[in-house]
Amino acid sequence: MDTASIRSRVNALWDESIIAELKEYIRIPNKSVAFDPDWRTHGYMDLVVERFSRWARAQQLRAVAVEVVRLEGRTPLIFIEIPGDSDGTILLYGHLDKQPEMAGWRAGLDPWQPVLEGERLYGRGAADDGYALFACLGALSALQAEGIPHARCVVVIEACEESGSFDLPAYIDHLAPRIGRPDLVIALDSGCGNYEQLWCTTSLRGLAGGTLTVTVLTEGVHSGAAGGVVPESFRIARALLERIEDSATGRILPGEFHVAIPAARLEQAKAAASTLGSALREFPFAGSTRPLTDDPVELILNRTWRPALAIIGADGLPPAANAGNVLRPMTALKLSLRLPPTCDAKAASRKLKELLESDPPNGAQVSFTPNWGADGWDAPPSAPWLSRALDEASRAYFGKPAAYMGEGGTIPFMAMLGERFPEAQFLITGVLGPGSNAHGPNEFLHIPAAKKLTCCVAGVIAAHFRRDRV
CATH class of the missing domain: 3.30.70.360 (Alpha-Beta Plaits)
Structure with a gap:
């Protein structure tokens, strides 16, 4: 795979289309149902669903099928199917609902107004988790443009994650025959210890x-x-x-x-802890407030x-x-x-x-x-092919090896998938790194890291296709 060409295509898509779409997404206050019980009346969730679906249909993806699925009494879900070149199935996941505003945004920033400062795009939801759909389809677009084969891919973008994903089980049951049995799950709603390498989430708290x-x-x-x-x-x-x-x-x-x-x-x-060192302390502590311990290993275990x-x-x-x-x-x-x-x-x-x-x-x-x-989630052991693919992708696009760490947050979908598909491999990753402050004020998306992560997703999807053909 020509990594330079993949990088060039991904960067161009981000610069020419994705960043602009995310700016418009930030403007829409589509708070999750727990924070906006009248979401149907307000119409913000439907507005985002329509924008995301329209963008997905506009991509040059071979035989892509984009559908907005609506079950009675539940938030909508975007279901995208991209036919592949093998019998395998990859399930890619993200969400589009947002946390509420939260007080404390610094002067010049606002949860519903996008602000681009250097490499950071500020505003609610871009990093958690609006970028996910664009990264998933951007990775596949780059692969297809380069003629690189991949397995069948199914993309699920829910609208209830920030409320606990209580609508999602009904959708997974409803769509089960169309999803099939994925042998790889990629979720882009997690964190990263820094913005300098690919971080793979090995566990999530409940x-x-x-x-x-x-x-x-x-x-x-x-x-x-x-x-x-x-x-x-x-x-x-x-x-x-x-x-x-x-x-x-x-x-x-x-x-x-x-x-x-x-x-x-x-x-x-x-x-x-050896990789991150003092970065673990990079929270906005007030005055002389200190962490609960000075031991970085204990800090990681405390939060995971x-x-x-x-x-x-x-x-x-x-x-x-x-x-x-x-x-x-x-x-x-x-x-x-x-x-x-x-x-x-x-x-x-x-x-x-x-x-x-x-x-x-x-x-x-x-x-x-x-x-x-x-429930939380503990990842199954990675297959050798996946471990190699993660490290190769991180080195190719970040210039450093992949890193592994649990995360303190919760993604209810992962526990659900782990039970349904115990044989599947998992790549859980994301762009919620130091200072990004998801759920809090001054949330930002680190754009260079998001671009590189998109490239890494492309690399892993390509490696999945090759895994039995080496």
């Missing part, structure tokens, strides 16, 4: 979450009258959270939320194979500027508990509810309402 509500009064009362008599709802919430997390260290306490870390993943963490709790929202707390001396009637906290890759998310959610609701302090009215959950 997730259990919900809302903890503590109610102590039917209405707020004067804090001077009630303080010292009525238990404070926030204090009770704090006490309940201590059953889950050691507030002094951040360690998650119940053994049900931990798993044994495989030896191979420990070795990968050590290798990744150990549970972690975050409070991501709250109700019952008025804005500070409008807070009177009132003992509030209730406190509600939105919890997000990241789980190790092989921890059962449903069992963890049940345990979380049991721990939080049992024997509440002062007899307070306490409820925990689970509202999301997803």
Whole structure:
């Protein structure tokens, strides 16, 4: 394969078409259904689906079939089929729904306004995960233009990932006869340790979450009258959270939320720590805030194979500027508990509810309402051909060998596919690297890395075709 020609074709497509499309995509506030229950009325999701589908149909791909599939009561899904030159099937995955705006965007940036600064395209969703469709089809376009054979490819772009992919199982069941049995899965919704090489995700954490509500009064009362008599709802919430997390260290306490870390993943963490070094600290820490540990290996294991709790929202707390001396009637906290890759998310959610609701302090009215959950994923061993292909592609387009590391996020689709297709090989990768800040303010897509990743996907697809022909 002429890697220079592939690079030239991919770069040209990005520069002449993809970047412009992503700018228009950023302008559309197609928040995921969990954050926009009225998404049908607003029409933003359909607008993105139409734009993406139109672009896909315009590509010079041999006999490409692009369909928008709509199941009753569910978000739409883009299904693309590209016939191949062999009996194998490659399933490529991405999503087009977005996280909400989030506060804190720096001056000159906005979640719904694209801003190109040097090599970075700022705006919500371009890196997570709008670029995926374009990278998948860009890789295939380059291969076909160079006359390089490939297997049949099926591209699935969902619109519910940021809400937990609860619509996706129904679509996979519905489309199962058309998908077939893929022997390679490529997903472009993950992270990268740096922008200097191809990063292959070897595991993903699971997730259990919900809302903890503590109610102590039917209405707020004067804090001077009630303080010292009525238990404070926030204090009770704090006490309940201590059953889950050691507030002094951040360690998650119940053994049900931990798993044994495989030896191979420990070795990968050590290798990744050696590659990344101080880059692991490149978060926007305020003041003299420090990471939980100075050991880079432990930091990687903390964010990939150990549970972690975050409070991501709250109700019952008025804005500070409008807070009177009132003992509030209730406190509600939105919890997000990241789980190790092989921890059962449903069992963890049940345990979380049991721990939080049992024997509440002062007899307070306490409820925990689970509202999301997803199993993690641990990659199967890579076949020799895939390991070679990943390394060759990374060296050809990044100039460095491929690297391997687990990621702390969750892609529900991966656990689903791992169960359905246990014999399949997986390439899970992405462009969510240092500073890209998916889900937060100032999200950006690192364009050179996205171009090189597109080339790497082309290289792996070509190697898949050759794997039994060497």
